[in-house]
Amino acid sequence: MADLDRIRLAALLARERAEFAASHPRSLELSRRARGALLHGVPMPWMAKWAGGAPVFLAEARGARVTDVDGHEYVDVALGDTGSMPGHSPxxxxxxxxxxxxxxxxxxxxxxxxxxxxxxxxxxxxxxxxxxxxxxxxxxxxxxxxxxxxxxxxxxxxxxxxxxxxxxxxxxxxxxxxxxxxxxxxxxxxxxxxxxxxxxxxxxxxxxxxxxxxxxxxxxxxxxxxxxxxxxxxxxxxxxxxxxxxxxxxxxxxxxxxxxxxxxxxxxxxxxxxxxxxxxxxxxxxxxxxxxxxxxxxxxxxxxxxxxxxxxxxxxxxxxxxxxxxxxxxxxxxxxxxxxxLTEEAYASMLFTGQRYVAGVRAVFAKHGAPWHVVGLGARAEFGYTPAPHATGGDAHAAIDPLLDDLIHAALLNRGVMLTPFHNMALMGPTTTVEDADRVVGALDAIVGEIFGS
Missing domain, CATH: 3.40.640.10 (Type I PLP-dependent aspartate aminotransferase-like (Major domain))
Incomplete structure (x- = not known):
C-alpha cells in the first residue's frame, strides 16, 4: 500500500489515539500505574500491542461483549484470540x-x-x-x-x-x-x-x-x-x-x-x-x-x-x-x-455469521476501491492489504503494514469494536449475532472510507 499518503494515515492514527485517550482516562491511569509493577506494564507482553496507545483494561465480559473500566462496551470479535471462541463465560x-x-x-x-x-x-x-x-x-x-x-x-x-x-x-x-x-x-x-x-x-x-x-x-x-x-x-x-x-x-x-x-x-x-x-x-x-x-x-x-x-x-x-x-x-x-x-448447532450458527461477516467486508472493500482481500475459515476470518490471498507465510509476512493495522484497530476501538490486537482476525462465537457482524462491518466501512478518501 505504498501509494497511500502515509503522512495522512499517520495523522488519522494520531486523531484516533487522541480520541481514545480522551475517552479512556481510567485505562490510561491503570496503564501508568502498571508500569511500576508489571514488566512492560502488562501481565503478558503481547497485551502492550493494543493500538489505542494504552491497553484496554477489562471490567466485564459476557458472550460476545466486553466492557472496559471506562464503561465502554465493545462487540468483541477478538474473543481472546480464540481462547474465548465459545463466548465469554458461557x-x-x-x-x-x-x-x-x-x-x-x-x-x-x-x-x-x-x-x-x-x-x-x-x-x-x-x-x-x-x-x-x-x-x-x-x-x-x-x-x-x-x-x-x-x-x-x-x-x-x-x-x-x-x-x-x-x-x-x-x-x-x-x-x-x-x-x-x-x-x-x-x-x-x-x-x-x-x-x-x-x-x-x-x-x-x-x-x-x-x-x-x-x-x-x-x-x-x-x-x-x-x-x-x-x-x-x-x-x-x-x-x-x-x-x-x-x-x-x-x-x-x-x-x-x-x-x-x-x-x-x-x-x-x-x-x-x-x-x-x-x-x-x-x-x-x-x-x-x-x-x-x-x-x-x-x-x-x-x-x-x-x-x-x-x-x-x-x-x-x-x-x-x-x-x-x-x-x-x-x-x-x-x-x-x-x-x-461448542455443539454442532452452535457451529452451524457461527459459520453462518462468519460468512455474513466475510461478505460484508468484501462489499466494504469494493465500495471504497480498496485493493484488499478477506479470507474465511469457518467462524474465523482475516483481511489483508493485497488484492489476492497469500499462498505462503513469507508473502503474507511481507504484506504486513503496521501503520494501517494500528490505524484500523484504533478506529475500531473508538467505534465500539474489538479486533484481535496483533492481526486483523475476527472470530464469530456462538453468541455473536448477525447484527454484531454487521456492526463490525459498519465500523470498518467508516475507517476504510477515510483511508481511501471516499
Whole structure:
C-alpha cells in the first residue's frame, strides 16, 4: 500500500489515539500505574500491542461483549484470540466451574476424574484420534507431542512452515534467511541452541520443498496448522495437505496438525471438515472457554508405539506433563464446553455469521476501491492489504503494514469494536449475532472510507 499518503494515515492514527485517550482516562491511569509493577506494564507482553496507545483494561465480559473500566462496551470479535471462541463465560461452563470449585471442591489433586474420560472420548469422536492427554496450553501440548514423536522415531529434527506459530516451543521459533538457511526468528529471546540443529523450515504450499526436506529421513515429525492463521490467513492450495500426508508416509515421518486456531472450521476442525489423517492433533485455548487447558491426541498406531517404548520415561522425569496438567477444574470446564457450548448447532450458527461477516467486508472493500482481500475459515476470518490471498507465510509476512493495522484497530476501538490486537482476525462465537457482524462491518466501512478518501 505504498501509494497511500502515509503522512495522512499517520495523522488519522494520531486523531484516533487522541480520541481514545480522551475517552479512556481510567485505562490510561491503570496503564501508568502498571508500569511500576508489571514488566512492560502488562501481565503478558503481547497485551502492550493494543493500538489505542494504552491497553484496554477489562471490567466485564459476557458472550460476545466486553466492557472496559471506562464503561465502554465493545462487540468483541477478538474473543481472546480464540481462547474465548465459545463466548465469554458461557453459562454451562460457568455452572460446571462453580460445581467443581464450590460444590464438589478439589481443583487439582493429582487424581483423574470421569470428566477427563468424557473429554477424551468426545475429542476422539470429533478429531478421529483415540488417545488423549492434557496440558495447560497449546504450547505445552505441542511440546509434549513433539517430544514423544522424536522419542519413538529416534530422529532429532522437526519440520515447520515458514512464519508458522505454534506457541513458544523452542524448536518452532525459527525462520529462513535470504539464502534459505534456518536461523532463529528475529527477536527470538535467548534461543537455547542454533535452530538449524533442531528444525527444518519450508514454505507453506510448496510440496517440492516439503519432499526435499523430508528426503534424508532425519525429520521425526512435521508440525503444521492445516491453514496458517498467525501471519494473516494462508489456506492450503488444492492437493497440498494430501501431498504433505503422502510425503510424510513415504519417508516414515509423523505428522501433527495443530488445530488450536483452525478448530474454527467446525466441531472437528479442519481434520474432520477436510478428511485429514494426522498421527496426532494438538488443541488449546478454546476447549475450556478461557480456563487454561491444552490437549494432544495420538492415533492408535502412534499410541501403541509410545506404549511399547521401554526407553522413554513418559510417567515421571522424561519431560512430559506437569502437576497442574489435567486438573479437575480444566477438564470439567472442557467437558461442559464441548457438550453444551461448542455443539454442532452452535457451529452451524457461527459459520453462518462468519460468512455474513466475510461478505460484508468484501462489499466494504469494493465500495471504497480498496485493493484488499478477506479470507474465511469457518467462524474465523482475516483481511489483508493485497488484492489476492497469500499462498505462503513469507508473502503474507511481507504484506504486513503496521501503520494501517494500528490505524484500523484504533478506529475500531473508538467505534465500539474489538479486533484481535496483533492481526486483523475476527472470530464469530456462538453468541455473536448477525447484527454484531454487521456492526463490525459498519465500523470498518467508516475507517476504510477515510483511508481511501471516499
Amino acid at each position: 453459562q454451562p461452563t460457568v455452572d460446571a466451574i462453580v460445581a467443581r470449585v464450590a460444590g464438589r471442591g478439589g481443583i487439582t489433586t493429582m487424581m483423574p476424574t470421569e470428566d477427563a474420560i468424557a473429554v477424551g472420548e468426545e475429542l476422539g469422536r470429533r478429531f478421529g484420534v483415540p488417545a488423549w492427554q492434557f496440558a495447560l496450553s497449546a504450547t505445552d501440548a505441542n511440546r509434549f507431542a513433539l517430544r514423544m514423536a522424536r522419542q519413538v522415531q529416534r530422529r532429532g529434527k522437526i519440520m515447520i512452515f515458514l512464519h508458522a506459530y505454534h506457541g513458544t516451543v523452542d524448536e518452532t521459533v525459527a525462520t529462513l534467511d535470504d539464502q534459505g538457511k534456518v536461523i532463529a526468528r528475529d527477536g527470538n529471546v535467548g534461543a537455547p541452541v542454533d535452530p538449524a540443529l533442531t528444525t527444518k523450515v519450508v514454505p507453506f504450499n510448496d510440496l517440492d520443498a516439503v519432499r526435499a526436506a523430508l528426503a534424508p529421513r532425519d525429520v521425526a515429525v512435521v508440525l503444521a496448522e492445516p491453514a496458517m492463521t498467525n501471519v494473516g490467513m494462508v489456506l492450503p492450495t488444492d492437493g497440498f495437505l494430501k501431498g504433505l500426508e503422502e510425503a510424510c508416509a513415504d519417508t516414515g515421518t509423523l505428522l501433527i496438525y495443530d488445530e488450536t486456531h483452525t478448530m474454527s472450521m467446525g466441531p472437528g476442525g479442519c481434520v474432520r471438515a477436510w478428511g485429514l489423517a494426522p498421527d496426532a492433533v494438538t488443541l488449546g485455548k478454546a476447549l475450556g472457554a478461557g480456563v487454561p487447558i491444552g490437549a494432544y491426541g495420538l492415533s492408535a498406531e502412534l499410541r501403541d508405539r509410545v506404549l511399547a517404548d521401554d526407553e522413554g520415561d513418559y510417567l515421571d522425569w522424561g519431560g512430559v506433563g506437569g502437576t497442574l496438567a489435567g486438573n479437575a477444574l480444566s477438564v470439567a470446564a472442557a467437558r461442559a464446553t464441548l457438550e453444551h457450548v
